[in-house]
Amino acid sequence: MKYTILKKIRVGVALVFLLLISLFFLDFRVEVPEELINTTLYLQFVPSLMKFLTTLSLASAGFFIILLLTALFGRVYCSAICPLGILQDVFIRISNFFKKRKKQWNRYTRPYNVLRYSVLGLTALALILGSTLLLTLLDPYSNFGRIFTYLFKPVVAGINNAVAGLLIHLNLYFLYRVDLYPVQAGLLAIPGVVLVIVFLMSVTRGRLFCNTICPVGALLGIMSRYSLFRIRIEPLDCTRCSLCEKACKAECIDYKAGVIDHSRCVACFNCINICREGAVKFDLVRPVKTPAVAEAKPAMAVDGSKRKFIIGSMAWLFGLAGAGMAQDTPRPTKKSTVPEPRNHPVCPPGSSGFTVFNKTCTACSLCVSICPTGVLQPSFLEYGLVGLLQPRMDYHAGFCNFECIKCTEICPNGALLPLKLEEKKLTQLGIAHFIKENCIVHTEKTDCGACSEHCPTKAVHMVPYEGSLVIPDVDDTICIGCGACEYACPTVPYKAIFVDGNPLHLKAEPPAEEEKAKIELEDDFPF
Amino acid sequence: MKRREFVRKSIGAGVTAGALAGFGSLGRLIAGPLPQESEWDVVAVRGGEPEIMFDRGIQSMGGMRAFVKRGQSVVIKPNIGWDVIPEKAADTNPNLVKHIVKRCLEAGAKEVYVLDHTCDDWSKCYRSSGIEKAARDAGAKVVPAHSESYFQTVTIPGGKILKSTKEHETILNADVFINVPILKHHSSTHISCCMKNLMGNVWDRGYWHRNNLHQCIADFATYRKPHLNVVDAYNVLKRNGPRGVSLQDVVHMKAMVLSANIVAADAAATRFFGSEPSDILYIRHAHEMGLGNMNLEELNINRITV
Numbered sequence: 001m002k003y004t005i006l007k008k009i010r011v012g013v014a015l016v017f018l019l020l021i022s023l024f025f026l027d028f029r030v031e032v033p034e035e036l037i038n039t040t041l042y043l044q045f046v047p048s049l050m051k052f053l054t055t056l057s058l059a060s061a062g063f064f065i066i067l068l069l070t071a072l073f074g075r076v077y078c079s080a081i082c083p084l085g086i087l088q089d090v091f092i093r094i095s096n097f098f099k100k101r102k103k104q105w106n107r108y109t110r111p112y113n114v115l116r117y118s119v120l121g122l123t124a125l126a127l128i129l130g131s132t133l134l135l136t137l138l139d140p141y142s143n144f145g146r147i148f149t150y151l152f153k154p155v156v157a158g159i160n161n162a163v164a165g166l167l168i169h170l171n172l173y174f175l176y177r178v179d180l181y182p183v184q185a186g187l188l189a190i191p192g193v194v195l196v197i198v199f200l201m202s203v204t205r206g207r208l209f210c211n212t213i214c215p216v217g218a219l220l221g222i223m224s225r226y227s228l229f230r231i232r233i234e235p236l237d238c239t240r241c242s243l244c245e246k247a248c249k250a251e252c253i254d255y256k257a258g259v260i261d262h263s264r265c266v267a268c269f270n271c272i273n274i275c276r277e278g279a280v281k282f283d284l285v286r287p288v289k290t291p292a293v294a295e296a297k298p299a300m301a302v303d304g305s306k307r308k309f310i311i312g313s314m315a316w317l318f319g320l321a322g323a324g325m326a327q328d329t330p331r332p333t334k335k336s337t338v339p340e341p342r343n344h345p346v347c348p349p350g351s352s353g354f355t356v357f358n359k360t361c362t363a364c365s366l367c368v369s370i371c372p373t374g375v376l377q378p379s380f381l382e383y384g385l386v387g388l389l390q391p392r393m394d395y396h397a398g399f400c401n402f403e404c405i406k407c408t409e410i411c412p413n414g415a416l417l418p419l420k421l422e423e424k425k426l427t428q429l430g431i432a433h434f435i436k437e438n439c440i441v442h443t444e445k446t447d448c449g450a451c452s453e454h455c456p457t458k459a460v461h462m463v464p465y466e467g468s469l470v471i472p473d474v475d476d477t478i479c480i481g482c483g484a485c486e487y488a489c490p491t492v493p494y495k496a497i498f499v500d501g502n503p504l505h506l507k508a509e510p511p512a513e514e515e516k517a518k519i520e521l522e523d524d525f526p527f
Numbered sequence: 528m529k530r531r532e533f534v535r536k537s538i539g540a541g542v543t544a545g546a547l548a549g550f551g552s553l554g555r556l557i558a559g560p561l562p563q564e565s566e567w568d569v570v571a572v573r574g575g576e577p578e579i580m581f582d583r584g585i586q587s588m589g590g591m592r593a594f595v596k597r598g599q600s601v602v603i604k605p606n607i608g609w610d611v612i613p614e615k616a617a618d619t620n621p622n623l624v625k626h627i628v629k630r631c632l633e634a635g636a637k638e639v640y641v642l643d644h645t646c647d648d649w650s651k652c653y654r655s656s657g658i659e660k661a662a663r664d665a666g667a668k669v670v671p672a673h674s675e676s677y678f679q680t681v682t683i684p685g686g687k688i689l690k691s692t693k694e695h696e697t698i699l700n701a702d703v704f705i706n707v708p709i710l711k712h713h714s715s716t717h718i719s720c721c722m723k724n725l726m727g728n729v730w731d732r733g734y735w736h737r738n739n740l741h742q743c744i745a746d747f748a749t750y751r752k753p754h755l756n757v758v759d760a761y762n763v764l765k766r767n768g769p770r771g772v773s774l775q776d777v778v779h780m781k782a783m784v785l786s787a788n789i790v791a792a793d794a795a796a797t798r799f800f801g802s803e804p805s806d807i808l809y810i811r812h813a814h815e816m817g818l819g820n821m822n823l824e825e826l827n828i829n830r831i832t833v
């Protein structure tokens with residue numbers, strides 16, 4: 001049958017996307033080229049939509065192609081392009097090995113329309129009100145990214161380290177150890193819970209997640225209901241054997257009634273291949289009936305009736321956001337040093353500051369995964385609840401490499417936009433502040449200067465102190481807030497120098513041009 | 528390798544290689560046997576390309592074979608601390624590293640390792656400095672040093688403050704240790720050269736910074752004496768060190784210092800830089816602890832102009 005090729009194509013495309021996107025998030029050696037990442041992620045729905053909203057450029061119109069594809073062929077995105085969708089198919093496939101045949105079968109169920117359209121409506125409304133929090137928690141691509149970055153990558157790195165450790169004994173160094181900076185357990189819980197939910201839902205009820213919780217699934221479902229090409233059962237060929245319903249992981253085929261709920265069909269084409277009679281077809285639907293008005297209404301009504309509740313919960317979210325900001329100041333300990341008076345978190349380069357960034361990022365964590373120094377770490381409440389899980393510069397984990405612009409080149413959301421290296425070197429993420437009371441030079445009366453050593457612009461420079469000692473001083477105008485000083489500062493528990501983020505990134509002055517340095521003695525020996 | 532075994536091994540290698548040649552009178556008291564090979568405490572070379580200066584210098588110290596015996600493993604420790612291009616002179620000259628690797632292998636070294644615990648992201652430093660490629664091309668194994676698991680705890684009996692630290696296992700295991708720093712300005716210790724370069728041998732540098740940096744630098748020199756120090760002063764970062772800001776900070780000095788004694792090598796290099804060894808606190812500490820002689824007037828110096 002000619003229709004059976006469809007599933008083969010679907011599986012082929014899905015495998016390519018799954019393998020590539022997995023690779024991007026597991027690439028602990030940071031060797032995948034940006035072009036491949038950007039090309040592959042171009043079609044990811046939510047990132048592309050977010051990028052379009054920020055840049056308003058057609059160059060980021062991948063989501064539009066998806067809408068077009070959905071209008072033509074239904075939710076092919078969910079089966080062949082969405083990595084979380086494909087991952088569920090992998091779970092289903094694996095679990096089927098351990099199930100008796102009957103347990104593998106699916107059964108038609110009624111859709112959970114109230115739930116799925118409420119989720120979609122709430123997510124959209126939150127987005128309009130400026131909060132990406134719900135989208136962050138629900139976007140399938142971002143969830144996939146976090147599961148891989150925070151749960152699977154450490155496992156892969158662990159295996160790498162074990163093998164690298166063995167190879168050292170053979171005097172081989174082509175593999176090397178990768179020490180990932182530990183992420184707070186509380187933050188790991190989020191991808192952990194999502195993974196468990198997605199896994200359990202998929203192995204028990206197929207694509208239930210995609211049809212109840214996923215806002216992308218709900219949105220595309222509205223379109224796929226009316227797509228030009230649709231799955232249908234040819235009544236004349238059908239023997240009512242029920243195999244198509246049993247094979248339908250979206251639980252959307254009612255074989256008895258001969259009806260298919262196209263809003264939930266993820267275009268996996270399993271039904272086509274299982275049908276012995278060739279009665280399941282995928283072809284152009286001629287517009288006969290007009291159910292559009294009747295069916296669209298309930299969705300609208302749900303939004304309307306929930307409005308108060310939505311506004312209430314949004315207010316709650318933003319309220320908590322404020323509380324989160326204020327929580328960041330630790331108390332002094334016995335060591336009696338001064339806590340760093342931090343006002344703002346530091347937002348990655350290319351973001352132009354967190355006031356913009358928080359509204360665009362959905363915390364897929366690709367930048368966290370790909371950052372060579374590990375300075376990008378997921379935030380908890382540093383940005384407030386609105387920025388939950390979004391990356392921030394954590395200068396305890398690392399510092400921003402002066403010569404690196406990797407994160408700005410791969411952000412699929414456009415939350416980080418490309419910066420030329422020369423621009424990045426003058427982008428002021430924040431400003432370093434010196435706390436003399438914490439400084440070794442002041443407390444111990446010995447030289448240190450680790451901060452100034454690491455400073456790429458010499459914004460942190462050493463000035464005369466007591467006797468022959470030198471002590472740090474910061475030139476605000478040329479500081480770019482890379483955090484090298486803070487990372488290198490050896491004082492505990494509080495740093496003697498720290499970077500306070502700029503809410504909006506500023507432009508730093510370039511370091512002053514100095515005259516060419518001179519040699520003391522041109523060609524003789526000074527002894 | 529256990530520490531004791533290592534100490535035994537390195538002293539043995541050191542003596543046979545004439546590695547203690549540069550010790551001043553104070554140094555001899557604690558170092559034991561007198562050097563056999565070189566008549567010079569310090570060899571200073573000027574005016575050539577790094578490869579030529581090295582060849583002339585090492586020749587006057589009895590040749591590479593005085594330091595590297597057939598079948599020995601060698602570890603070369605350049606400064607690869609920063610993700611900058613070689614012209615910025617914050618990392619050791621890659622051509623020099625390549626050349627020393629080559630000479631070690633020619634002398635019969637079984638294996639030559641090159642490593643540094645960098646300050647900037649290690650893989651970028653290894654790449655940008657040109658040292659990774661240069662050393663590999665010459666036949667060395669370039670070893671990572673970015674993970675604590677590569678380091679082992681050692682005790683430092685001679686240390687006043689630094690009593691123990693974690694040193695890279697490849698350095699612990701090697702028969703011959705060649706220190707190849709680049710001479711440059713340093714914002715807090717004024718000069719970075721031989722002794723300061725050994726901070727790249729260890730894992731936790733923060734401890735040194737917290738606990739009297741100068742004394743810790745001198746303390747570590749009691750423990751880990753390179754068999755040979757080769758100071759790269761071909762291009763010298765005169766200010767804004769140790770990382771440098773612009774190419775204007777660099778002078779083309781075309782100089783090199785070779786010595787088996789780390790204090791003498793640092794003292795001579797400091798003069799090239801334009802400063803007095805006794806003004807550099809860690810050099811003074813090391814001198815006073817008897818690790819070598821910083822008084823260049825009392826040393827036997829071979830001056831070679833290429």
